[in-house]
Amino acid sequence: MNREARRAVSREYFSQERLAEHHFRSFNNFLDRGMQRVVDEKETIETDIGDKEGQEPVYVELGDVRMTTPRVREADGSEELLYPQEARLRNITYAAPVFMEMKIIRGGEEEPETVVDQTETKVGRMPIMVGSNKCNISGFSDEELVEIGEDPVDPGGYFIVNGSERVLMTSEDLAPNKILAEYDSKYGDEIQVAKTFSQRRGYRALVLCERNREGLLEVSFPSVSGSVDFVTLVRALGLESDEEIVHRVSDDPEIVKFMLENLEEASVQTEEEAIETLGERVASGQGKNYQLKRANYVIDRYLLPHLHEEGVEEEDVRINKAYYLCRMAEACFELALDRRESDDKDHYANKRLKVSGDLMTDLFRTALNKLARDVKYQLERANMRNRQLTVNTVVRSDVLTERLEHPIATGNWVGGRSGVSQLVDRTDYMGVLSHLRRLRSPLSRSQPHFEARDLHATQWGRICPSETPEGPNCGLVKNFAQAMELSQNVEDEQGLKRELASMGVEGIPGIEGVDRASADD
Amino acid sequence: MATSTTVCPECDGRIRADGDEAVCSECGLVVAEDRIDRGPEWRSFADDDRDPRRTGAPLTRSRHDRGLSTEIGHTRVKGRKRRQWARMRRQHTRARMSSKRDRNKVYGFTEIRRLVSAAGLPDSLRDQACSLFESAQEADLLCGRSLEGFAAAAVYVACRVAGVSRTRSELVADAKADANELRAAFDAMNRELGLPVGPIDPAEYLPRFATELGLDATVERAAREYLDVARDEGLTNGRNPCGVAAACLYAAARDDGADCTQAAAADVADVTPVTLRSSYVELRDR
Numbered sequence: 001m002n003r004e005a006r007r008a009v010s011r012e013y014f015s016q017e018r019l020a021e022h023h024f025r026s027f028n029n030f031l032d033r034g035m036q037r038v039v040d041e042k043e044t045i046e047t048d049i050g051d052k053e054g055q056e057p058v059y060v061e062l063g064d065v066r067m068t069t070p071r072v073r074e075a076d077g078s079e080e081l082l083y084p085q086e087a088r089l090r091n092i093t094y095a096a097p098v099f100m101e102m103k104i105i106r107g108g109e110e111e112p113e114t115v116v117d118q119t120e121t122k123v124g125r126m127p128i129m130v131g132s133n134k135c136n137i138s139g140f141s142d143e144e145l146v147e148i149g150e151d152p153v154d155p156g157g158y159f160i161v162n163g164s165e166r167v168l169m170t171s172e173d174l175a176p177n178k179i180l181a182e183y184d185s186k187y188g189d190e191i192q193v194a195k196t197f198s199q200r201r202g203y204r205a206l207v208l209c210e211r212n213r214e215g216l217l218e219v220s221f222p223s224v225s226g227s228v229d230f231v232t233l234v235r236a237l238g239l240e241s242d243e244e245i246v247h248r249v250s251d252d253p254e255i256v257k258f259m260l261e262n263l264e265e266a267s268v269q270t271e272e273e274a275i276e277t278l279g280e281r282v283a284s285g286q287g288k289n290y291q292l293k294r295a296n297y298v299i300d301r302y303l304l305p306h307l308h309e310e311g312v313e314e315e316d317v318r319i320n321k322a323y324y325l326c327r328m329a330e331a332c333f334e335l336a337l338d339r340r341e342s343d344d345k346d347h348y349a350n351k352r353l354k355v356s357g358d359l360m361t362d363l364f365r366t367a368l369n370k371l372a373r374d375v376k377y378q379l380e381r382a383n384m385r386n387r388q389l390t391v392n393t394v395v396r397s398d399v400l401t402e403r404l405e406h407p408i409a410t411g412n413w414v415g416g417r418s419g420v421s422q423l424v425d426r427t428d429y430m431g432v433l434s435h436l437r438r439l440r441s442p443l444s445r446s447q448p449h450f451e452a453r454d455l456h457a458t459q460w461g462r463i464c465p466s467e468t469p470e471g472p473n474c475g476l477v478k479n480f481a482q483a484m485e486l487s488q489n490v491e492d493e494q495g496l497k498r499e500l501a502s503m504g505v506e507g508i509p510g511i512e513g514v515d516r517a518s519a520d521d
Numbered sequence: 522m523a524t525s526t527t528v529c530p531e532c533d534g535r536i537r538a539d540g541d542e543a544v545c546s547e548c549g550l551v552v553a554e555d556r557i558d559r560g561p562e563w564r565s566f567a568d569d570d571r572d573p574r575r576t577g578a579p580l581t582r583s584r585h586d587r588g589l590s591t592e593i594g595h596t597r598v599k600g601r602k603r604r605q606w607a608r609m610r611r612q613h614t615r616a617r618m619s620s621k622r623d624r625n626k627v628y629g630f631t632e633i634r635r636l637v638s639a640a641g642l643p644d645s646l647r648d649q650a651c652s653l654f655e656s657a658q659e660a661d662l663l664c665g666r667s668l669e670g671f672a673a674a675a676v677y678v679a680c681r682v683a684g685v686s687r688t689r690s691e692l693v694a695d696a697k698a699d700a701n702e703l704r705a706a707f708d709a710m711n712r713e714l715g716l717p718v719g720p721i722d723p724a725e726y727l728p729r730f731a732t733e734l735g736l737d738a739t740v741e742r743a744a745r746e747y748l749d750v751a752r753d754e755g756l757t758n759g760r761n762p763c764g765v766a767a768a769c770l771y772a773a774a775r776d777d778g779a780d781c782t783q784a785a786a787a788d789v790a791d792v793t794p795v796t797l798r799s800s801y802v803e804l805r806d807r
């Protein structure tokens with residue numbers, strides 16, 4: 001390419017729409033689909049009404065969410081469109097009202113279910129990113145922007161809360177739902193560990209599979225203290241026979257030898273026995289029935305949650321979890337046999353970026369849960385005082401608003417992270433541009449982390465090799481390269497799986513016409 | 522900044538907060554000044570330079586304990602200690618509301634918060650409503666009347682005192698209380714507490730009704746002029762302020778050629794078209 005053409009391409013990449021494009025795409029995606037998805041996950045709000053004799057249970061069904069563009073409600077009750085500049089000058093929040101369809105339903109035990117009340121009600125206000133689809137100035141021409149007092153070259157991509165401009169820092173996390181094999185040391189011995197951060201709907205669970213110095217495999221996951229024998233766990237998941245377990249892990253003769261050692265040491269032989277053993281671990285000292293119940297609950301709830309999927313049978317999910325654990329076991333053995341090297345955590349293929357939309361999803365999820373708890377309390381209270389149950393009188397719109405605005409205003413995000421939102425650097429125009437394209441590693445800046453700070457070869461073309469602060473944050477705070485393109489999650493996962501199945505991938509759960517026996521091979 | 526009045530003492534102009542001063546937007550008189558910066562601390566006083574806060578949140582009237590409460594935290598601990606903390610936390614929450622009176626106060630305040638947020642009113646008004654509720658409780662007015670009614674009445678009064686009146690029906694639409702409970706509570710408060718509420722100026726309703734009818738600022742301004750005329754002519758005396766406000770808006774909208782029927786205007790103001798028409802006819806004849 002000649003110099004002129006290169007310049008043209010370069011200029012395109014640096015055009016105004018592209019500077020904060022990753023923020024817009026992510027946030028618009030959150031507004032268009034993410035919010036509704038979070039509400040659909042929640043689905044209903046259950047109450048304790050109906051626990052007593054002679055009372056019919058009451059629950060709330062959540063429907064469609066809808067939002068308008070930002071507007072301000074004055075004390076005198078008038079409401080008008082709000083533009084970013086007015087929000088900045090008046091020290092108010094650039095936020096749009098959010099409405100939700102709600103249905104209070106009573107009955108179900110003896111009487112048929114009846115809808116007590118159904119309306120669309122205002123549940124709170126959502127801060128809106130300047131320049132996003134729901135922003136009042138999106139699609140304005142330069143003249144129109146000047147007319148209402150906006151800066152036509154302002155890149156947008158930040159929020160305005162109480163008059164101050166806050167940008168959500170993109171954060172760089174380890175890729176979830178991926179097996180990472182690495183060495184670790186325990187009591188002075190080198191052991192091999194396969195790790196997976198399993199993530200589904202905001203719930204994150206670390207599953208560890210380690211090969212201890214005797215060569216035995218142990219798995220640990222949340223809600224179980226210590227670790228469980230690999231063989232016990234796989235048997236509890238429904239993978240019973242010795243032969244099948246070995247075959248699922250590997251056909252490599254040396255790995256088979258390792259596996260046979262494990263099977264020899266196995267304390268249980270059948271699925272029932274395995275679940276009983278697990279029950280004793282998760283609920284020791286409790287009744288037998290409760291132990292079994294608890295063991296099944298733990299398996300289905302806390303072990304590898306990312307393998308759950310809508311419309312897939314619980315049994316299929318369990319066997320898939322077993323297969324997944326076998327993959328982790330194989331990774332451990334291969335590492336032990338020097339068949340592979342340990343995974344590189346700093347490799348960019350093992351990283352995922354959390355952009356504003358993802359962060360807002362986390363926030364909206366906890367805010368909605370808080371709102372649901374409040375609605376439950378208000379409903380129970382209203383019922384106790386024999387009031388008419390109406391949607392309008394049980395929803396407190398300040399609950400959600402507060403939960404959404406406060407973290408953006410202070411930077412203290414859900415999950416204990418701080419400094420997530422920062423005041424936009426307005427030192428000069430370049431400062432703003434750099435700030436919007438900055439990303440942060442969650443690693444502590446007070447520890448060395450030499451490898452994490454180093455420039456990694458895979459950052460080529462993605463991360464700027466030279467722009468990083470001096471001092472404690474060196475190499476932990478990075479900036480996007482000019483021509484960086486941020487790819488997004490696959491929206492239609494079912495479609496992707498169907499495509500993969502048509503290309504010959506076998507054993508994908510929930511897809512018709514595939515051979516179950518060879519799943520996950 | 523706490524300014525007791527909302528109009529300029531010299532020229533009756535609107536007062537606007539400008540930095541640390543309250544300034545009249547008409548004549549520029551500085552009504553109040555407050556040199557204390559209530560924003561966040563500028564530097565950090567602790568050893569770690571991360572968190573510059575030295576104190577907790579300010580005291581507020583809108584909490585039953587003025588926001589000066591203690592909570593047992595959720596630091597991660599294990600086993601026996603965790604269970605012990607959970608028990609302590611439960612006892613603590615029980616002890617926090619020691620009497621029935623406190624419990625009622627908490628319930629009333631929650632309802633006030635809900636109403637205030639539903640109506641989109643400022644926080645200062647919420648605090649005022651809460652302290653009104655508290656004084657009603659201290660004057661033993663609550664016995665035999667409903668808590669919800671008092672919560673709604675407190676918000677209603679706070680709005681009227683601040684000069685941003687809401688109609689009773691507007692409040693009842695959001696409130697847990699019904700119209701009778703609201704009236705009983707308001708009457709009791711008005712009788713016993715000597716509330717500083719005079720007749721409602723119909724101008725307070727204009728901006729809200731105009732928004733609900735979808736009329737723009739020019740129409741609203743014209744309506745305000747009509748209202749001034751009506752006030753000078755004594756038309757507002759003895760009339761429902763809602764009806765007068767709606768009539769002025771209707772008249773202004775008609776002049777402007779905006780789409781607004783008598784029925785729609787009357788509906789927004791929650792009066793009958795007949796009430797509106799009587800004011801309107803009088804207004805037109807002057």
